[in-house]
Amino acid sequence: MSWLALILFVAFIIYLYKLCTPSSHLWKYGNQIPGPKPLPIVGNALVFISEKTILESLWNTVRQYGPVARLWLGKQLFITLTDPKDIEVFLARNVHMNKSGSYRLLDSWLGKKGMLTGDADVWKVHRKLLTPSFHFKILENAVGMIEKHANIMCQQLESRVEQPEFDITDYVEKCSLDIICETAMGIDLQCQTARYSRYLENLKTITLVMIARIFQPWLHTEFLFNISTSGRIYNKALPVIKSHVLKVITDRKEMLTSKNSLNDQTDDGTKKPKPFLDFILAESNFTNEEIEDEVQTIMFAGHDTTKTGISFCLYALSNNPHVQEKLIEEIDDMVAQKGENLSIQDYNSMKYMDNVIKEGLRIYSPVPIVARKVAEDVTLPSGFTLPVGSEANFCLLFLHNDEKYFEEPNKFKPERFEHQERKNPFEYIPFSAGSRNCVGQKFANIEMKVVLFKFFQKYRLLPATKTTTIDLETGIVLRSLQGLPVRIARRN
Numbered sequence: 001m002s003w004l005a006l007i008l009f010v011a012f013i014i015y016l017y018k019l020c021t022p023s024s025h026l027w028k029y030g031n032q033i034p035g036p037k038p039l040p041i042v043g044n045a046l047v048f049i050s051e052k053t054i055l056e057s058l059w060n061t062v063r064q065y066g067p068v069a070r071l072w073l074g075k076q077l078f079i080t081l082t083d084p085k086d087i088e089v090f091l092a093r094n095v096h097m098n099k100s101g102s103y104r105l106l107d108s109w110l111g112k113k114g115m116l117t118g119d120a121d122v123w124k125v126h127r128k129l130l131t132p133s134f135h136f137k138i139l140e141n142a143v144g145m146i147e148k149h150a151n152i153m154c155q156q157l158e159s160r161v162e163q164p165e166f167d168i169t170d171y172v173e174k175c176s177l178d179i180i181c182e183t184a185m186g187i188d189l190q191c192q193t194a195r196y197s198r199y200l201e202n203l204k205t206i207t208l209v210m211i212a213r214i215f216q217p218w219l220h221t222e223f224l225f226n227i228s229t230s231g232r233i234y235n236k237a238l239p240v241i242k243s244h245v246l247k248v249i250t251d252r253k254e255m256l257t258s259k260n261s262l263n264d265q266t267d268d269g270t271k272k273p274k275p276f277l278d279f280i281l282a283e284s285n286f287t288n289e290e291i292e293d294e295v296q297t298i299m300f301a302g303h304d305t306t307k308t309g310i311s312f313c314l315y316a317l318s319n320n321p322h323v324q325e326k327l328i329e330e331i332d333d334m335v336a337q338k339g340e341n342l343s344i345q346d347y348n349s350m351k352y353m354d355n356v357i358k359e360g361l362r363i364y365s366p367v368p369i370v371a372r373k374v375a376e377d378v379t380l381p382s383g384f385t386l387p388v389g390s391e392a393n394f395c396l397l398f399l400h401n402d403e404k405y406f407e408e409p410n411k412f413k414p415e416r417f418e419h420q421e422r423k424n425p426f427e428y429i430p431f432s433a434g435s436r437n438c439v440g441q442k443f444a445n446i447e448m449k450v451v452l453f454k455f456f457q458k459y460r461l462l463p464a465t466k467t468t469t470i471d472l473e474t475g476i477v478l479r480s481l482q483g484l485p486v487r488i489a490r491r492n
């Protein structure tokens, strides 16, 4: 019996070793890039246990080894890039179009056919077919719905006025989900007025498990992941997310077939925009799998990012009263000129608001890291060669907080965008760049403006009194370990 156990143990070690040993090509080029000495099997994965957050570990690696830093995660060669000239090589040319292997770990959730994670062949077709659903005309009609949900958020916040500090993310998150569901799916979820959202709770679990899994190479195989504690937690949360999305699709299909329940007028009598989901359902070439993957993708990418962008902006404004006052002044001027009913052009004409949002997306980039699979050996302007099969990770958060490109990067200064003479446009790319940039960029910008506008018409923000610092972490999108504590006061 003990012999059998020994043989099984040795077989398991050989299996792990093979699983974690990179190809000689990766090994040769990978080790020419600066980085810490790897251990057998795990590579450099232990660097992620030494710090409080994954971001801090990555940041330390970049500080120590430079703007091109190498880590081995098992057999995966993970190269962090923070120089805009190096990043440009990937984003400006249509050569390295597939997302990195880390995104494949999201397949059981986002599928293989969604725009965000899909490979180039599927992505090209979907992006072309679905781009019209983000057209300016559609956004223009969506403004009223965004305003409606922003107003509900403000009503919900009434109970927090003049109260101790609280996490603003909880409110913004539900508002963002309601916005994406009604504008993109045609379903008014009313998540803000419900006390509990199973979708949001389980989504949080899924994203946290997934991000940790990326940096734990021993959990990359399905078998080991499924028997791990993280895998069991994930497998319990996933069906909730899946069934939620399926219900959204079924409900919309039913609404489209029974015309009675299809109310295509907004409360103020204007025509509702055609939701993204109707574009997909009308596309006869889309399989059920493709529909589900795209809806799953837009539900996630369309609310978690804007939630993060808005919440961090509000948090930054709570700590920068002079910026807040200037923004309030601009909002009051706009109301004095145009009244309450603003068009998309009115929102976009507020220059200071625009710069506040740009600065928020710089200092707290909602998507801190994006990554590509290296499709062929490529030599970067910095001189290093990235071998085919490695992962190139662009750390947008570090790039945007690098003093080489932004003076006093820790200061929240929207004015820096007034005289914007960037040496290289790839120095500031919160929505990524090139043909796989964010398809929802215009939608996100208008949503952020409307929510800030409605909020500051009613309230002022005050800094938290108990929580004075936050630790940034990646949970696919940026998050803070302490939440984003603020206090609010009524204006007037």
Ligand code: HEM
Binding pocket: 099, 115, 116, 117, 123, 127, 184, 297, 298, 301, 302, 303, 305, 306, 309, 361, 365, 366, 367, 370, 371, 430, 431, 432, 435, 436, 437, 438, 439, 440, 441, 443, 444
């Ligand atoms: C502040 C808000 C947002 C930020 C900062 C943001 C940022 C990004 C970034 C950096 C990417 C590239 C990701 C990668 O290469 O892995 C991306 C892609 C994407 N985003 Fe956004 N996003 C935001 C809002 C939105 C919204 C509101 C939607 C949908 C309504 C959306 C839908 C997508 C989709 C579908 C992709 C994949 C595009 C493609 O590969 O063709 N995003 N976003």
